[in-house]
Amino acid sequence: MQHDAALSPVQSSLFSEKVGPAIAHGYFTRQGGVSEGLYRGLNVGLGSKDERAHVNENRSRVARWFGAPLERLATVHQVHSPDAVIIDGSYDGARPDADALVTATPGIVLGVLTADCGPILFADAEANVIGAAHAGWKGALGGVLESTIDAMVTLGARRDRIVACLGPSISRRNYEVGAEFVERFVSSNESYASYFRPSDRDGHAMFDLPGLTIRRLTEAGVTAENLDICTYADEERFFSYRRTTHRQEPDYGRQISAICIRGPDMALHFAQEEYASRLERLTEKMREERLDAMLLFAQESMYWLTGYDTFGYCFFQTLVVKKDGSMVLLTRSADLRQARHTSNIERIEIWVDRANADPTLDLKNLLSELDLLGCRIGVEYDTHGMTGRVARLLDRQLQTFGELIDASLLVSRLRLIKSDAEIAYVEKAASLADDALDAALPLIRAGGNEADILAAMQGKILAGGGDYPANEFIIGSGADALLCRYKSGRRVLDSQDQLTLEWAGVSAHYHAAMMRTVVIGEPTNRHRELYSACRETIQAIEMVLRPGNTFGTVFDMHAKIMDERGLARHRLNACGYSLGARFSPSWMEHQMFHVGNPQEIEPNMSLFVHMIIMDSDSGTAMTLGQTYLTTTDTPRALSRYGLDFISA
Numbered sequence: 001m002q003h004d005a006a007l008s009p010v011q012s013s014l015f016s017e018k019v020g021p022a023i024a025h026g027y028f029t030r031q032g033g034v035s036e037g038l039y040r041g042l043n044v045g046l047g048s049k050d051e052r053a054h055v056n057e058n059r060s061r062v063a064r065w066f067g068a069p070l071e072r073l074a075t076v077h078q079v080h081s082p083d084a085v086i087i088d089g090s091y092d093g094a095r096p097d098a099d100a101l102v103t104a105t106p107g108i109v110l111g112v113l114t115a116d117c118g119p120i121l122f123a124d125a126e127a128n129v130i131g132a133a134h135a136g137w138k139g140a141l142g143g144v145l146e147s148t149i150d151a152m153v154t155l156g157a158r159r160d161r162i163v164a165c166l167g168p169s170i171s172r173r174n175y176e177v178g179a180e181f182v183e184r185f186v187s188s189n190e191s192y193a194s195y196f197r198p199s200d201r202d203g204h205a206m207f208d209l210p211g212l213t214i215r216r217l218t219e220a221g222v223t224a225e226n227l228d229i230c231t232y233a234d235e236e237r238f239f240s241y242r243r244t245t246h247r248q249e250p251d252y253g254r255q256i257s258a259i260c261i262r263g264p265d266m267a268l269h270f271a272q273e274e275y276a277s278r279l280e281r282l283t284e285k286m287r288e289e290r291l292d293a294m295l296l297f298a299q300e301s302m303y304w305l306t307g308y309d310t311f312g313y314c315f316f317q318t319l320v321v322k323k324d325g326s327m328v329l330l331t332r333s334a335d336l337r338q339a340r341h342t343s344n345i346e347r348i349e350i351w352v353d354r355a356n357a358d359p360t361l362d363l364k365n366l367l368s369e370l371d372l373l374g375c376r377i378g379v380e381y382d383t384h385g386m387t388g389r390v391a392r393l394l395d396r397q398l399q400t401f402g403e404l405i406d407a408s409l410l411v412s413r414l415r416l417i418k419s420d421a422e423i424a425y426v427e428k429a430a431s432l433a434d435d436a437l438d439a440a441l442p443l444i445r446a447g448g449n450e451a452d453i454l455a456a457m458q459g460k461i462l463a464g465g466g467d468y469p470a471n472e473f474i475i476g477s478g479a480d481a482l483l484c485r486y487k488s489g490r491r492v493l494d495s496q497d498q499l500t501l502e503w504a505g506v507s508a509h510y511h512a513a514m515m516r517t518v519v520i521g522e523p524t525n526r527h528r529e530l531y532s533a534c535r536e537t538i539q540a541i542e543m544v545l546r547p548g549n550t551f552g553t554v555f556d557m558h559a560k561i562m563d564e565r566g567l568a569r570h571r572l573n574a575c576g577y578s579l580g581a582r583f584s585p586s587w588m589e590h591q592m593f594h595v596g597n598p599q600e601i602e603p604n605m606s607l608f609v610h611m612i613i614m615d616s617d618s619g620t621a622m623t624l625g626q627t628y629l630t631t632t633d634t635p636r637a638l639s640r641y642g643l644d645f646i647s648a
Contacts (some may be wrong), residue, residue: 003168007032007042007065008032008237010319011273012121012165014225018229019163020126024066025259027167029237032280033058035253043111043239043253046075046095050253057324059256064258064279064325066109067272067344073109073258080138084147086155097473099144100133100198102151111258115239115633116170116231118213122148122222124157130259135213137181141188143404145216159221166217167257168238172197172208175242176633179203183290185212209433227336231255267342268307269508273343279325281414286323292375293367294321294407297390298383299583301411302329303509308343310335311584313385316351316359322370332361339419360393364401412590415580418604421578422510423629426606430512430627430638432505433467436516437641444518444648446495450475457503467506470587476503481621482614484572494623496521500621502610509581512638513608513627519647524614528645530567530622534611535643537561538624541575541609543636545628551597554609567613568586575607579627605630608636 009026019025034057037164056070063073063511074087076098084100086107101110102122103152108240112119117136123129133139133148152174185192195212196205210226217224244252253548262272282305286294290533296319302308306319306327306628308563317331328347329339332482339348351359351368367377377398398404418426436457438482443453454475461467481500493499498518504513519527537558544553558575560567578589591599593609601607610625624643628635 005310007061007276009228010168010229012227012495014163014165014223015121015123018223019123021123022128023123023130023259023261025121025123025257026065026273027121027253027257028062030239030253031237032061037253038244038249039253041253042255042552043418043424044111044256045254047254049251060255062111062258064346065272065276066258067347068107068260069111072107072143073111074103075111075113076101078134079535080136080142082143082147084144086151098150099135099139100131100148102129102148102155102296104129104155106261110257113254113256114167114169114231115241115244115252116175117540118169118209119167119211119256119307120148120164120508121167121259122144122152122164123259124152124161124163126161127156127158127478128261129155129157130261132259133373134259136316137207137209140209140213140216141185144396144612145213146220146324146610149220149222149440149556163225163515163621164217164222165225165227165373166213167227168229168231168234169210169213170232170240170242170254171210171228172206173418174232175207175209176201176204177207179205181205181207192199196605205421219304228371242245261400267309268344269425270307272344274419274421275306277419278414280421281319283323283325284413285410285414286321286378289378289405289407290376291378291405291407291412291462292402294369294373294378295319295363295394296321296378296411296638297379297384298411300581301383302343302417303581303583304411304415305306306343306345308339308345309509310338310342312338312527313583316390317385318363318365319345320363328366328370328434330359330366332488340535346401358393360390360397363394364397367398367401367561373401376405377402378405378410380408381406382408382590384583388638399501409590415589416578416599416605417602418580418606422605423606425507425510425514425581426579426629427638428507429505429510431643432464433503433512433627434505434512436460436503436505436639437463437516439612440501441646441648444499444520446493446497446520448493449490450493450499451490452476453499453501457501461505465507469504469506469511470509470582470584473504474500476500479619482616482619484614486614493520498527498621500623502623502625504579504587509583509586510606511579511582512627513579513587513625514608514622514627514639514641515610515612516646517621518624523645524620525583525648526618526620527539530615530620531615531624531645533565533567533625534561534622537575537611538643540608542628545609545630546603546633547601547603547609547630549601549603551591551593552595552600554593554601555595555597559595562613570613572612575611576607577626579606579608603628605633
């Protein structure tokens with residue numbers, strides 16, 4: 001089966017404003033399906049003459065978009081009735097004759113199929129009750145909208161809290177009807193005459209079904225919105241029964257509109273829509289690279305894609321992602337519940353701990369079952385989740401199985417640009433980093449103990465709702481202030497001293513790092529000279545830390561200023577890196593500011609810029625660093641501290 005494009009559902013601004021992330025919804029288009037010919041794209045119509053395997057795959061993709069298995073996608077056998085059914089946790093896949101569904105059960109996806117008729121999604125976010133209705137002219141006139149609302153009320157919803165959105169449907173300019181059709185409506189309610197306008201053909205009129213639908217919803221006491229998208233006019237995105245009829249085509253497809261209450265037991269940090277978007281980006285990139293599957297070994301990749309949160313990557317585990325978007329996690333039994341609780345991964349396979357175990361053999365058998373023999377398979381080799389031994393075992397098992405491609409940076413590059421939801425975590429992390437410095441400064445004095453400083457900084461972050469960092473905070477005073485790594489041992493500060501700190505605020509594993517050298521007592525001239533070089537260089541970097549430049553450009557600016565000041569021997573060969581969600585043993589991402597790095601700077605990257613000057617000749621240390629969020633122009637520093645010199 002081919003993949004037509006990424007799923008691209010239309011969403012309601014009213015739902016975004018009033019409902020929030022606890023309820024997911026989408027008005028799906030033709031994009032993202034495997035059907036062909038008349039049914040090209042995401043045809044989900046079981047009543048169509050499309051190949052059943054294609055329809056089932058399309059329906060599976062819709063369910064997967066919500067993080068649900070196909071068995072939890074509930075639809076009905078639509079008969080243009082006023083009937084609504086209530087779905088609960090005992091749902092068994094039956095499709096009763098009805099035209100609306102209502103539920104208060106998390107994890108069930110309610111879907112209605114349309115091809116000109118109106119799909120209406122309903123939600124009361126406070127009561128956690130949702131509904132979906134199929135309303136053609138018969139349903140709208142016969143009361144299916146009111147029946148849906150009544151059913152929601154029986155589950156605890158309130159009319160004044162319910163929001164409803166009419167999705168893509170046929171518009172008045174394309175809906176011509178006869179005189180007897182008009183009479184049916186006007187005889188029901190004279191005011192309905194306003195929904196008809198004369199047609200160019202005698203005895204015919206153009207019917208405003210969306211207008212009537214919104215009126216009925218409003219009169220029923222709910223807040224309503226019309227997306228105002230015409231299915232007849234937009235052939236690229238939507239199926240249309242009337243368009244098919246006019247062309248005398250033998251059959252037509254159906255699109256789906258669906259809604260789901262998120263499950264309360266999953267410890268996910270992002271909306272299902274976000275995870276679905278990430279999966280679509282990954283599979284699109286895989287198709288560009290002609291990869292049939294990816295073997296993800298980096299914990300960061302698994303976390304970003306599915307929410308899976310563990311340190312179990314110290315043992316063998318991998319997430320298999322096929323180009324059709326299906327995923328299977330192969331891990332140990334100790335991580336089974338961890339994966340179920342923290343991720344949206346549906347299929348989890350266990351390899352058994354045993355003497356002389358070779359889990360890559362289990363992986364080979366799994367790949368064979370997934371029909372990947374002879375395929376191009378991308379592998380994340382460059383990660384802490386792939387030991388040298390595992391790499392050798394993997395290559396030995398799969399060298400004749402298929403073509404292995406080093407795809408270590410594929411997901412890493414996708415993760416460089418942060419979404420709005422990710423940026424919120426980065427900003428929280430930056431605030432926690434500032435809080436940590438607030439806690440440390442009163443303790444940085446003659447007689448202060450490094451242990452107390454570390455405890456205060458880490459404690460402040462944890463107390464603020466943050467996480468452990470992916471690597472230890474760096475602390476060193478006296479001669480140890482010239483070190484760039486953590487080491488064991490604590491020291492008490494002298495009356496004349498220097499203290500180097502590198503730390504990060506962490507929120508949902510997203511890091512925002514800072515770096516400072518604090519001088520205790522009177523700063524030396526060399527301290528001030530090196531600080532001046534650090535500040536001048538960072539301010540110059542701020543001028544190039546924007547689109548149109550590369551990571552290499554940033555390093556070149558760093559090297560130029562440092563070298564002009566005669567500090568070439570004392571600077572490092574990198575001056576920062578990308579930050580994001582990271583796991584032990586390092587919070588550094590792949591992309592660094594070093595010579596020749598061609599990675600372009602784009603908006604919404606979170607980047608740590610640091611100046612580290614270690615003058616071993618004089619024993620003087622000076623560092624200065626903070627995290628930035630790139631924009632379309634000037635980068636935004638995320639710390640409230642600025643770049644001022646700090647002394648105690």
